Amino acid sequence: MAAKPIIMTITDSAKNAMLDIENTGITLRLERLAIGSGRYNPSGSETALKNEISRHVITVGDIEPATHTLRLFSVVKATTETEVWELGLYDTENRLFALASSTDKPLFKVYPDIDFVGNFAIKLDAFDASKVQVVTDPNGALSLVLMSQHLAHPNPHPQYLLRNEYTPEPIKVGGILITTNDYANSQEVHDGEGYGKWAKFSEGQLLLGIGSHTDKNGTTKNISMMQQLGEYEHQLTIDEMPSHNHAYGGEYGGTKNTGTAVQSYEPWEEPGNVSSGKTLEAGGNQPHNNIQPSIGVGMWLRLPNDYAATSFDIYFTSDALGQNRVGQINEDSAIYLWIDVANATVPIAVSGFNQQGAGEFISDGANLTYPPTINNGKNLMIGVLPENYHVDMQTIIDWGFTLFDAAIGKTQTIHAGLTINDTVSDAPPYNGMKFEIYIRNNNGNIKVEPKVLENNSPYIIRAGDPVTEGQQGLVMTNLPLNLQKPFSYFTVEQNPINAYSGCAMTRYSSSEGTAELTVLTQKAFDDFKNGLIPDGTLINTVKLTYQP
Secondary structure: OOOOOOOOEEOHHHHHHHHHHHHHOOOEEEEEEEEEOOOOOOOOOOOOOOOEEEEEEEEEEEEEOOOOEEEEEEEEOOOOOEEEOEEEEEEOOOOEEEEEEOOOOOOEEEEOOEOEEEEEEEEOOOOOHHHEEEOEOOOOOHHHHHHHHHHHOOOOOOOOOOHHHOOOOOOOOOOEEEEOOOOOOHHHHHHHHOOOEEEEOOOOOOOOOOEEEEOOOOOEEEEOOOOOOOOOEEOOOOOOOOOOOOOEEEOOEEOOOOOOOOOOOOOOEEOOEEOOOEEOOOOOOOOEEOOOOOOOOEEEEEEOOOOOOOEEEEEEEOOOOOOOEEOEEEOOOOEEEEEEEEOOOOOEEEEEEEEEEEOOEEEOOOOOOOOOEEOOEEEEEEEEOHHHEEEOOOEEEEEEEEEEEOOOOEEEEEEEEEEEEOOOOOOOOOOEEEEEEEEEEEOOEEEEEEEEEEEOOOOEEEEOOOEOOOOOOEEEEOOOOOOOOHHHHEEEEEEEOOOOHHHOOEEEEEEOOEEEEEOOOHHHHHHHHOOOOOOOEEEEEEEEEEOO
8 A cells, every 4th residue: 555645834934935035036945854753733834843853964856847846855864763743844044944744643754774765745836946946965866875875784675584584494394304413392493493393203213115115035015104113122933943953962961972873853772871852952032132233313203383292181980981080999880991082183093001000900801902093082992890800909900002193103101090999709699518528448449428418509519539648539619710719718617527537628729610628638548448447437527618
């Protein structure tokens, strides 16, 4: 939009002076341009500016005869930033010839060290223009003055961006900066490089070009964008080991480098000497270093300036809708693990489920599965119902996931903790059983047999294998599978009959679902063999009671 023109008003004193000049023949000589800060509407009666600031010479000026127009140029200098609200043209007699002023906004503004070049025109229709002269600066023509100042000034065009002030951004969004500067964060990269928003990239990893390649052995690999490969150390599997054999070591020596005719892969024997059949051991069973010669540098991924980092919030709830965040629950509660995601620009890959904690979380494995990717919003990761787990003591679980954000090539692990109180008894809702134990001769073998008297449980008691030198006598089955140590829940009452105290039942071994019981001591075993205990004798009465 064009600037508003400055309209100058010829003063009454100038008009009177022009009348005198026409009568006397004297010429009116205009010499100086004054600036000021007064704000008013000129009436023509003014003889001076209201608040003059400074005066400046006229660099170039003339009268255009055809249009009776006075034209002049003046260079205005200032030491401070100055708003010019009034303007006056003075002659050599210090008489105000014409002026202009404004009340709503300044006529123009001048700045320190920057010359303001003003071009002004005044119509002289009512006067004899030939009687008016302009006194100009004797230092030279306007063009020469202006060009000299223009070339000498260090910044002649402050409104333009200088070429040497433009900061190029060589790395575009999505590009990678590789540097030996040890930047700690995005702001330090910005300050050091002069631009951009950044994220650490490829930490502890080398870069590999995407695409398909076949090596000299004929093996082809297809590498996709942001695919992660490799390991720092590798333990050889049996299939990866080179084909080989070992020397065969004998009980009293080996065959390797002995010069004997015995083959290292064949066992042998001779009077007084028998081979052991064991090969010689070799190797330390340690993984090998899998890293090529490398040197560490900083790698930073250029991000959009409006990039917001992906955020993750992991937490437990006991409700299926994920509304009640909990840090502690009772054993009869369900367990739900959630991750809320915000600002993700691509699906987040879930590459691992990590389980830690204190105590013992026993699960049947149901629902311990998780989605392969998660997205913005609420994501259910794990859901375990009360019937699918139990604890034998207060237990703390610390569960987490390894997540990969392909947008910035970043892997991170997040986790949450939950305390589970042992509030559910693991003992079954029944008391147990009562049975008698008889000793019998079973085709020359000693066998103890139970006779159940009472049983308000699902357990089964039966005779075990024939007893040999104090080994097992009875087997109890159909125990609850969740009892890892069944006998820890039993209280035992027993009455070995008369002199047969050696027939007291003892705990021999147990496992989930089965308990094996020893009945005979070695003495009782020998007494029966020697006829001191008659065949078919009742030797003990036992009552097993569950005590939660």
